[in-house]
Amino acid sequence: MTQANIGVVGLAVMGSNLARNLASREGNTVAIFNRSYEKTQTLLDEHPEAGFLPAADYAEFAATLSKPRTAIIMVQAGRGTDAVIDELVKVFEPGDIIVDGGNALFTDTIRREKAVRETGINFVGAGISGGEEGALNGPSIMPGGSDESWVTLGPILKSIAAVAEGEPCVTHVGHDGAGHFVKMIHNGIEYADMQLIAEAYDLIRRGTGKSPAEIADIFAEWNRGELESYLIEITAEVLRQVDAETGAPLVDVILDQAGAKGTGAWTVQSALDLGIPVSGIAEAVFARSLSSKPAQRAAAAELPGPSDAWTVADPDAFVEDVRRALYASKIVAYSQGFDEIVAGAEQYGWDIKKGEIAKIWRGGCIIRAQFLNRITDAYDADPGLVALLTAPYFRDALVDSQEAWRRVVVAATQAGIPSPAFSSSLSYYDGLRAERLPAALVQGQRDFFGAHTYKRIDKDGTFHTLWSGDRTEVQAVDSH
Numbered sequence: 001m002t003q004a005n006i007g008v009v010g011l012a013v014m015g016s017n018l019a020r021n022l023a024s025r026e027g028n029t030v031a032i033f034n035r036s037y038e039k040t041q042t043l044l045d046e047h048p049e050a051g052f053l054p055a056a057d058y059a060e061f062a063a064t065l066s067k068p069r070t071a072i073i074m075v076q077a078g079r080g081t082d083a084v085i086d087e088l089v090k091v092f093e094p095g096d097i098i099v100d101g102g103n104a105l106f107t108d109t110i111r112r113e114k115a116v117r118e119t120g121i122n123f124v125g126a127g128i129s130g131g132e133e134g135a136l137n138g139p140s141i142m143p144g145g146s147d148e149s150w151v152t153l154g155p156i157l158k159s160i161a162a163v164a165e166g167e168p169c170v171t172h173v174g175h176d177g178a179g180h181f182v183k184m185i186h187n188g189i190e191y192a193d194m195q196l197i198a199e200a201y202d203l204i205r206r207g208t209g210k211s212p213a214e215i216a217d218i219f220a221e222w223n224r225g226e227l228e229s230y231l232i233e234i235t236a237e238v239l240r241q242v243d244a245e246t247g248a249p250l251v252d253v254i255l256d257q258a259g260a261k262g263t264g265a266w267t268v269q270s271a272l273d274l275g276i277p278v279s280g281i282a283e284a285v286f287a288r289s290l291s292s293k294p295a296q297r298a299a300a301a302e303l304p305g306p307s308d309a310w311t312v313a314d315p316d317a318f319v320e321d322v323r324r325a326l327y328a329s330k331i332v333a334y335s336q337g338f339d340e341i342v343a344g345a346e347q348y349g350w351d352i353k354k355g356e357i358a359k360i361w362r363g364g365c366i367i368r369a370q371f372l373n374r375i376t377d378a379y380d381a382d383p384g385l386v387a388l389l390t391a392p393y394f395r396d397a398l399v400d401s402q403e404a405w406r407r408v409v410v411a412a413t414q415a416g417i418p419s420p421a422f423s424s425s426l427s428y429y430d431g432l433r434a435e436r437l438p439a440a441l442v443q444g445q446r447d448f449f450g451a452h453t454y455k456r457i458d459k460d461g462t463f464h465t466l467w468s469g470d471r472t473e474v475q476a477v478d479s480h
């Protein structure tokens with residue numbers, strides 16, 4: 001009997017496309033299974049060239065796979081994933097490999113990996129980015145799981161991944177949930193990047209009066225420079241699109257309430273737990289939430305804004321300022337995302353190579369961008385780099401942009417145009433570079449009302465002040 005070296009469970013669009021991608025690569029024979037056979041049949045009918053081996057149930061699916069059996073689950077993240085894992089565990093054997101290719105929460109992946117490992121079967125959480133098109137033609141893949149599973153899985157994933165500068169966009173990120181953790185950060189950065197681009201568009205449109213089509217040209221032009229990226233490229237296309245029904249720019253017809261499936265919120269929740277300030281990403285998540293509050297927005301529409309109408313004096317200069325502000329803020333978003341990767345790796349004991357992550361994001365994924373090479377260079381030059389923004393290339397870019405960045409944030413504030421991601425990124429930058437922060441006052445307040453103690457700049461130890469009376473009485477206390 002012909003056997004398959006890889007199987008796919010779940011044949012919705014992402015699963016079907018991934019199965020077709022696998023089948024199109026030399027050396028792969030792909031087994032397919034879906035809960036309802038109808039989808040399996042459709043895929044077989046539509047793609048006879050793929051040579052799929054269909055299975056009607058889990059037992060047949062397992063029998064169709066050569067050992068070690070390797071199956072990629074492509075179902076909606078959540079309970080469906082657990083149900084499929086339970087079924088696969090029943091028919092798989094020790095040494096086999098179950099891969100979850102959905103957008104699972106990394107703590108679920110850690111839990112599942114632990115439970116599945118007890119059966120001797122390998123469980124791999126793999127982040128897969130690139131949407132439907134990427135799944136079909138080459139995604140960026142972020143697998144976690146054991147070293148043993150990577151031996152079998154590595155060549156298969158390399159065969160289907162996007163290729164950037166001759167290298168496949170996949171690496172073994174780290175053990176158990178590391179892959180899904182890094183995919184989560186990818187999505188957090190994606191949220192920030194999208195919000196920053198949206199703010200840039202809004203400022204240019206409202207400041208210069210240019211049409212969406214004219215702004216599309218600006219983005220297309222930016223895509224030829226240091227901002228070159230998939231998101232800038234598709235932004236030009238979205239802005240150029242005309243609504244077939246009304247003839248208006250499509251962007252003006254789309255309801256301005258942004259949806260979210262939750263991965264951006266996870267990035268922020270995890271950052272809060274880890275104590276990492278991912279303020280640009282958080283503002284991007286909150287901007288979507290704010291947009292999706294129609295009742296509050298309608299009620300607040302009455303509130304006053306600036307009295308003077310706003311137009312910029314020199315549109316070309318303003319557009320260039322916005323470009324620089326976008327670049328600087330984008331550097332902050334990536335820097336914050338990588339800080340979270342470093343903190344997560346430390347917390348969960350993963351050996352994540354930051355430069356490798358930047359490399360596998362150069363192709364296939366939604367945040368693919370030219371400047372990821374610069375991030376790899378920065379971490380290669382200094383693996384212990386404490387803040388990406390301080391690497392020479394990014395430092396120079398910030399030196400070049402920071403004045404434009406300030407002008408843009410000032411203009412937005414004065415004009416009453418929301419720019420949460422631009423503004424918070426600039427505040428983050430100023431916060432990090434500040435010689436002294438008002439955190440000293442916060443420490444004083446904490447000590448005042450709760451005897452929470454503080455440290456001093458002039459000597460070691462932990463101190464508490466007896467706050468009553470004119471004179472400060474300071475006590476050294478045991479640290480706690």
Ligand code: 6PG
Nearest residue numbers: 129130131187260261262263366
């Ligand atoms: C990707 C995308 C993908 C998906 C997001 C969108 O890397 O291919 O990130 O995972 O498009 O889940 O998320 P929202 O619906 O939350 O914007």
